[in-house]
Amino acid sequence: MSEEYKRKYTFGEDYGTSDYKYGPITKGEVPKVVENRGYFPDKSALMQRVMGEAKDVVVGRDIPLYLEAREDLSTRLVYPMRNGIVEKDDERSWRVVKELTLYGLREFAVSAYDFNGFFVVASLSAIAPRYMYEKIFDIHREIDEETRLVRAVTIIPQPLAVAIAHKIPTCVVLESGHGNTQVCPISRYPIRNAIVALNRGGSDANTLMAEILKDAGYGDLAQEEALVRRVKEAVGLVPRDLDRAIEVAKSEPHRFRAKYRVPGTRIEIDLAEYSWARFLVGEYVFNPNHEIFQSFFVRGMPRPRDVKIGDVYFHGMLDFGEAIVSSVERCPIELQPHLYQHVLLSGGNFQWSLPPQLSDVAVDSATKIKMLLREKGIENVKVEMAKEPRYSVWRGCIVYGYAAPANYEWNWERMEGWVHFRKK
Amino acid sequence: MVEVLGFDDDPRRIIGVSLSVGEGCTDFVYRYVAIPRVTATWIDSSDLERRGIGLVVYAENRVEEVLPATPSRRAIRVESDLADRVEQLEERLNRVEEALQGALAKMEELAKEVPREAPPPPPQQAPPQPTPPMDWAIRMERALGEVLESLRKLSSRVDALASAQPPPPPTQRAEEVKAPPSTSDLPSFLRDNPWVEILSKRGRGDER
Structure with missing residues (x-):
């Protein structure tokens, strides 16, 4: 697989606490943005039946069309990454993450004759535990089996992506979101033992x-x-x-x-x-x-x-x-x-x-x-x-995908590299 | 190959001819049977489907494809050959592009070396003259023109072949993908970014 192909089909995913930012390298400076949330409609509701296909979970820009009673929102509207971390057994949250990922990839499904799946760079909080990495890999693997849209995937911590987007190889990144704050020193690599x-x-x-x-x-x-x-x-x-x-x-x-x-x-x-x-x-x-x-x-x-x-x-x-x-x-x-x-x-x-x-x-x-x-x-x-902080993580993902060699295999000790789902 | 049957033909003959369309013939892409709607009721379409024969039904001013035909093995092979040829041509195009870039770089170097106004040679020192650098540059320029011309021809052939490719399967709300980014087209966050070099060395074992 050539570097040229990977550069052409690099895809960035930023799972932020409030928004999910996504899109391929061809999006230019600004990714697509939807709220990082999913809605579980009441499948027995009359309107759902009237609208035809009753969905288990709705994500993206269609959510407002499905919202029902205000008092149901707290139980039916799920923000999976509110604190940067999804609990291992939180099935509803993981369902939303998968649906959002599929939603983003499908939006940019390519019909070019040489297309054979994206090189996806996902970004998670620096304090995301190992099971979250495993889960994100599994989700992409399942999506590839269903759609052939993911050729390889990697995951990088959000502070590293910020440093990359700002072109600074040695720095301390202070990332403060809705639920928590991470301090991450970076010197060409994130210094994981020093994360606070x-x-x-x-x-x-x-x-x-x-x-x-x-x-x-x-x-x-x-x-x-x-x-x-x-x-x-x-x-x-x-x-x-x-x-x-x-x-x-x-x-x-x-x-x-x-x-x-x-x-x-x-x-x-x-x-x-x-x-x-x-x-x-x-x-x-x-x-x-x-x-x-x-x-x-x-x-x-x-x-x-x-x-x-x-x-953590x-x-x-x-x-x-x-x-x-x-x-x-x-x-x-x-x-x-x-x-x-x-x-x-x-x-x-x-x-x-x-x-x-x-x-x-x-x-x-x-x-x-x-x-x-x-x-x-x-x-x-x-x-x-950070300039335009809303987009900097996605931009860092795109630079990472563009530059990291396609044959750089994932390694759990380094927590870097590509997980390839197929060679051809 | 066309075989015409009349409306008043024996139904058994119509069925027989329909199921044997193109038999013994290897040089085809698709095989179809076109029959009036009333006659279509005599034919079991699963028999046609098994044979890869398509069925077109017509009535008054309407024509309808009720069963799509399967392309012949030869047609599939042709499509696959076409894809291989496109790939080979692309490779050749890449090589020509590389050669062109090398030639351009050499031209630039040469242009720097050549003095703007060379002093006229003294009249008494006539024979035998070595080829002046300017002549060499002119020849290079001609050669470059020829390379560019063949590049253009090659490029148009690749375009023609690519447009002859079978349409790809439809995708849901697919957005247009632009051409691969050349260095100048890159987004601002990628240009002059030291991380590009740092990350491109990942996995070589010479860092960290």
Whole structure:
């Protein structure tokens, strides 16, 4: 099998916590995106029977056409990768993963006479356990048996894909998604023994935002997770120094007033005298150890806990600066200064607005990380946000598939290489 | 080969002729029987199917293929030969392309070496002159033109052969696949990416 063929038919798959990004190399700069979720319709429902073919699981852009009662959504709508990890025996989630994978590959099924299956590069969380790798291989094997669309497959960790897409061979990637955060040093390979995982992500900031909304008199709206997330993205700020930011915001309430009008509705949320609390949300993401958060924990807000999933230990309360230092210090001493030269931030949890008129007390994510590292005695650090973070993992997958030799066979020790399903 | 039967022919004769269409003939692609709809009721289509004979039924202004014919072994062999030939031609095309690139590189080198305005030779030193580099370059240019011309011919032959290929099986919502990316067509994240070199050495055992 020629390298030329592999380059022509490389296919990338990014199983993100919220979205599934997929597509072949010919998609150019931007992949296709659908939500990483599946819906299990009630097959006995009349509408299902009327619509003809009753499907077990629906994925992709057709989901809204099948949705039924709102109260059923929590049981019927499955987000398989919400925390980056799918439990081994979670059959419904694995069913969704297979259906999504098939959906993506079929969309790009090729009718060219020389086509004989894609070289697929899938990307999983850096903390995905071995059984997830095995399961993803099995899914692709089954799909190939049914469709002949997968000639070979490999899996790479998401932080490696981010580093590849940004053309940086030596760096630390901090990937923070909905459910968790991973710190992964990379020096031409992911340094797996030095990966630090945090049991804290965008969903924890949403929980705090809901508490703030309750305090501000919007307890009813605080139940709607999607709305809470939008409010957080619109009004949340990352403070340069939390105490100072709160002090200034309280003394100048008009300048810091946080208002949000829900698009297409008459609802307006006004934090009014609680507007200073907008700084709490950003701080909590980067460092939940400030004493002010104790009052929320005491009132019943769940504290991010240390947990062990599979072989991976997830820290709950470690601040991002400490997490980076702890990860880098597990690497060879000679390498450490080079790793601090490039700290790459990726994932939706680093997307914070910074209004210019508030830049005396608010900062962006890269500056906040630099400040946290400076507190630990680490100076001269270069921190940058991943450009177009939504697509960078898929792009890394495409580069990997394009460049890694077709005869590079999968090896469980290296956790790299191609699994070939057929030679011809 | 065409055999015409009348409407008033004996039904047994019609059945016999239908089942023996093309018998003894090796040079065909498909075999079909075309009969009126009323006559079709006399024929058991499974007998035709077993023999690979197709059935076309007509009535008034309508013609319908009710049983597709199976292509002859020879036709299948021809298709397979065609695919092999396309593959061989592609290989040849690749070799010509490589040779062309080499020639172009050599041309460029040569162009650098040749002085823009060569000084005129002194009149008294006439015989015997070595071939000046410019002559060599002109000959190379001619040769290059010939290579390009044969490349164009080869390319059009490959296109013609490729278009004669049987249509591929239909695929669900298949998107158009563009031509393979040449270096200049690559997406921005692939261009000048040091990882391409790093990853291309994977598996050689010389890293890590």
